[in-house]
Amino acid sequence: QVQLVESGGGLVQAGGSLRLSCAASGRTFSAYHMGWFRQAPGKEREFVARISVSGSRTYYADSVKGRFTISRDNSKNTVYLQMNSLKPEDTAVYYCAAQLGVSLSSSSRDAYPYWGRGTQVTVSS
Numbered sequence: 001q002v003q004l005v006e007s008g009g010g011l012v013q014a015g016g017s018l019r020l021s022c023a024a025s026g027r028t029f030s031a032y033h034m035g036w037f038r039q040a041p042g043k044e045r046e047f048v049a050r051i052s053v054s055g056s057r058t059y060y061a062d063s064v065k066g067r068f069t070i071s072r073d074n075s076k077n078t079v080y081l082q083m084n085s086l087k088p089e090d091t092a093v094y095y096c097a098a099q100l101g102v103s104l105s106s107s108s109r110d111a112y113p114y115w116g117r118g119t120q121v122t123v124s125s
Contacts, residue, residue, distance in 0.1 A: 002026040002098050002114045009094060009119030012086055016123070020081040022096030022116060029077040030054075033105035035112055036070060036081045038092035038121075045095070045109055049081060053101040061107075064090075086123045093118040 008020040022034070035050040049060045049070040058070050069082040079096055097112035099105060106112075 002029070002032060004096050004098060004114060004116035006094065006096050006116045006119040009121045011122045011124065014086060014088055014123055014125050016086050017082070017084045018086065018121060020083065020094055020096075020119060020121075022079045022081075024077045024079070024098065030074040031101050032098040032114075033101050034070075034072060034079040035097045035099065035105070035107070036079075036094060037097060037109060037112075038090075038094045039118075040089075040092040043092075047107040047109070048094070050105050050107060051079065052105050057105070059105070059107065083121070086121075088123045088125045091121060091123050093120050 003025045006022050036048040037045050038048050039045040051058045051070045051072050055072045067085045072079040095118045096116045098114040099112045
């Protein structure tokens with residue numbers, strides 16, 4: 001099992017930037033694909049970005065492509081989400097999640113058995 005703890009959320013004005021971090025402990029971090037998801041009030045949790053075990057492959061939701069960057073540092077057991085040009089519609093609780101890397105990484109929530117508790121991101125207009 002892997003434990004995940006997100007940090008870095010907060011309140012930012014539209015057009016600003018934030019960097020989220022997700023620290024992992026427990027099993028071997030480098031054995032897991034990692035993903036970021038978000039959930040706005042009254043909406044379902046949605047895929048934001050994912051990164052393969054080595055970090056060589058990244059994928060993004062269309063809504064964040066070109067503005068967000070996912071990365072990982074396996075030596076620090078940490079995955080990051082750099083968020084630039086933030087918009088009010090990016091307001092949500094952001095969650096990191098881990099998927100065992102025995103198959104291709106996925107954008108589906110169901111593929112991720114391990115989740116953090118989330119960090120709130122609020123973008124004011």
